Amino acid sequence: MLDLLAAPDYALARWVVQHLVALVYVIAFTVALAQFRPLLGERGLTPIPRFLARTTFRRHPSLFHLRYSDTVFRVVAATGLVLAVAALAGATDVLPLGAGIALWALLWVLYLSIVNVGQVWYGFGWESLLLEAGFLVTFLGPADVTPPAPILWLLVWLLFRVEFGAGLIKLRGDRCWRDLTCLEYHHETQPLPSPTSWWFHHLPRPLHRVEVLANHVTQLVVPFLLFAPQPVATGAAVVVIVTQGWLVGSGNFAWLNLLTITLAFAAIDDPHLRWLLPLPLPEPAPLPPWFAAVVLAVTVLMVALSFWPVANMLSPGQKMNAGITPVHLGNSYGAFGSVTRERDEVVLEGTDDPDGGDSPDTAVWREYEFRSKPGDPYRRPPQTAPYHRRLDWLMWFAPLAPRMARTWLPTLLDRLLEADRPTLRLLRHDPFDGDRPAWVRARLYRYRFTTRAERRETGAWWHRELIGDYLPARTLPRSSAAP
Known part of the structure; x- marks a missing residue:
């Protein structure tokens, strides 16, 4: 039974996913420390104390229900930053298995506490994406334990929801996605253009149509190939990574693209990934029975929570970047169902x-x-x-x-x-x-x-x-x- 849960050929994939998620946590807590006071602090534009007074822990679970002050927020964010840096440096690979799980879990709780009081400033899909990815990474285990296959599959399933949900919302949304003209406007009207957006905007119109068509293929066809046997799954992951790299080069979307690239590495096995990253990793031991039981419990939970996003994707009234749990698990994703022309x-x-x-x-x-x-x-x-x-x-x-x-x-x-x-x-x-x-x-x-x-x-x-x-x-x- 334990052998069925093991994925020994994905040790490098686990290493990459864990370190990139830790990097995103570092960025997220840094942003929180730098910006919370004027936006959310006691004299912020939308103060957290005022928000807490009109909500409940059940609706918005957060440590700040116990007590809020700007100093408490600063301590929470700084603690998260220190733990994220430790995870990025590889602390969870040298700690005992239980301690490593606790470190990742604490990171998740701290950032969840911030997101759930962040109001409009934290109303972006990549916040939920970080929390869902961070929750799953909690149960990947350290380098000296065989990677658990169900968690890797759940990470790929999360990537599927991100890509396929975004593809469906476009296909059902603005007509310009169907007539392949959306990118004649999008590079100019996207939220925060990048240094290259002016040049992307001035690409010939046929190339804009190719961009849209490639987007449809990547988001509506390629996600199914992520579940295919190797080397097809690796090929599909590479397509996702290249496409996300194109988005990184043409716009500013916070850590959305970096997180999506991170999830794609969960589908690449070690024989292929070793060409890019020949890291010497320890020989992993079998999964301890108690850890295998935890992995199975998490898998059952996430499968149960997947019912709503599947129903949402199949619904003609698909909702974008929505979820049913206050802890941001089992979310539906998608972006830019409509594109502004001016x-x-x-x-x-x-x-x-x-x-x-x-x-x-x-x-x-x-x-x-x-x-x-x-x-x-x-x-x-x-x-x-x-x-x-x-x-x-x-x-x-x-x-x-x-x-x-x-x-x-x-x-x-x-x-x-x-x-x-x-x-x-x-x-x-x-x-x-x-x-x-x-x-x-x-x-x-x-x-x-x-x-x-x-x-x-x-x-x-x-x-x-x-x-x-x-x-x-x-x-x-x-x-x-x-x-």
Whole structure:
């Protein structure tokens, strides 16, 4: 029985998957430490204490139900970062089996606690993907124990849901996916373009159609081959890795692509992977009976939780990036079922003119520059992924979902009026060098990539035209405006 659970030819695959998941945990906890205070802290745009007051542990399980303060959050995130670095350095391979499982489990609990109070700032599919992958990696075992085959299959099944779910949501969604024209727009209108997106956008239209067609094949056909015998499964995994690499090269999607590549390695056996990574690993021992029992229990749990994502994928009303458990297991995945044709950007401006709100046309307004989102037309889009700029992502959603943005964007403007230092650290450039502006406002612009001729003539990456005010000019009450 234990032999049926063993996958001795996947020791290298396990090593790669564990280390890459640990790397993503390092990035995720680093992002949490760097950004939580202005977004979610006690004076954040959507404060965690206010959120905890209107929810329950059952709905959003989190350690922060026991107690919240910014210091407690910092300790939780810093502990997660230290443990993730330890896992990346190979600590779980030298610890006893039970201790290694405990380390991975604690990482999962700590990040789950953050995600479940993260509200709109953590409402991305790759958060659930990290939690589900992190949960499964907990039961892969160390290098001196034979890899458990059911957990590897569950990782491949997770990859299948990511790819096939994304393929279905596209096929059922925007017509441009069916007529192969979506990538004539997507490179320009995606949330955070990368340094190469301008060139991808200007590829010939036939190549854009090839891109879409290749995407359909990779997401709707190749996932089934991941379950085929070797070497077919390895070939399918390589196709996924190459396709995800193409996405890494053309856009910024946080750690989504890195995690998807990570899952693909679970389908590559050692004889093929050794060509790329000739690591000397110890001879693994058989699975201890108690560990085999745990693996079987986890497998039964995940198979049971798979009923809903399967039903969702088969449903014509397929939901994107949705789940049924508050612990983010057994999720459905998918992205970009629809593609925007035009890019509208909210630009924040301030003035030190005391009469700026009453006479906006005569005041001198200066622009706040974000780290990743388009702003200055002459600035080339930066490389951000796998790091996640949460505020920049939400600014992309602001024109698409103004009701959602109005829950936090007015508060962001107030923080700029206060010259709040944690908030200003989220930005690339403060035009007032730490001083308080008298007024701030949000304006809406229509952006498009410059043509090749415009780029040669002006050096600009973007062309933009003013649409109008997104939020009117605002100032602090007189009682709080004094320095």
